[in-house]
Amino acid sequence: MLLGNNAIRKEIDEGRIFISPFDDKQLTYCSYDVRLDKFFCIPKGLNADGEIIAEKIIGDRIEIPPLTRVLASTIEQIGSLSKDINTKIYSKSSFGRHGLEVSSCGSWGDPGYASHWTGLIFNKNSYPVILKRGTLMGQVCFTYVESCDSKYISKYNNYGKMRETYSDEERFSMMLPKPLKVKL
Numbered sequence: 236m237l238l239g240n241n242a243i244r245k246e247i248d249e250g251r252i253f254i255s256p257f258d259d260k261q262l263t264y265c266s267y268d269v270r271l272d273k274f275f276c277i278p279k280g281l282n283a284d285g286e287i288i289a290e291k292i293i294g295d296r297i298e299i300p301p302l303t304r305v306l307a308s309t310i311e312q313i314g315s316l317s318k319d320i321n322t323k324i325y326s327k328s329s330f331g332r333h334g335l336e337v338s339s340c341g342s343w344g345d346p347g348y349a350s351h352w353t354g355l356i357f358n359k360n361s362y363p364v365i366l367k368r369g370t371l372m373g374q375v376c377f378t379y380v381e382s383c384d385s386k387y388i389s390k391y392n393n394y395g396k397m398r399e400t401y402s403d404e405e406r407f408s409m410m411l412p413k414p415l416k417v418k419l
Contacts, residue, residue: 238320238377239265251317252377253349255399256310266374267313269324269352273368274308274406285414291407295368299335299358306410307354307366313375314349318386321346324354324373334360337373344375347386351401353410 238246240262246252254267261268275297276289289306299305314322322344326337337354344352354372358364366372401409 236379237265238379243267243377246317246320246377251315251320253316254311254313261311261371263374266325266376267311268327268371269309269311269313269373269375271354271366271368271370271372272308272310272351274351274403274410276306276407276410278304278306287411289411293403296365298363298365299356300363301358301361304355304357307356307372308406308410309352309354309372310369312349312351314344314352315346315377315386316349318346318383319380320377321380322348322375322377324352324375326373327371330356330372333364334358335364345386346380346383350409351406 243252243262243265247254247257261270273293273295275292275294276287277292279288279290282288297305297307324338324342324344326335330337336357336359338352352373352375356366356372
């Protein structure tokens with residue numbers, strides 16, 4: 236079941252949903268709007284271990300060339316602290332109307348995932364697009380999960396330990412993906 240704004244507020248008060256910083260103006264009918272932060276990565280290739288080589292950028296704006304993808308972090312830390320609430324980020328419709336797509340993959344936040352979200356922004360246009368820090372990039376929705384026995388723990392949510400601040404290097408580490416898994 237999708238949570239509406241009153242249910243989201245209740246779950247925040249009960250410590251089961253985490254949003255920081257929280258601004259009531261960003262809480263919509265059934266989601267919370269998230270904004271671009273100053274951390275961006277432009278993937279350039281892979282190294283021999285399968286790790287992404289990326290240009291790391293810190294700035295209040297970024298120009299995204301045509302047909303290019305950029306990893307971008309949210310200002311907000313947002314998500315579930317509970318094993319029975321999960322999250323999903325969607326593009327803002329205004330982004331889509333500008334030819335931008337946010338998180339066509341990797342948009343799912345398992346129960347227990349709360350962190351700065353990394354959005355994969357793809358510029359589908361034939362011209363560059365400039366984005367500025369603070370731009371509304373997506374909306375996070377919350378749903379209840381039935382009968383889940385544990386919470387998500389990994390480097391992407393600081394192993395389940397919420398903190399108010401992270402170093403720049405920690406923020407980039409949480410953004411860049413691990414090498415692809417091979418299972419035979």
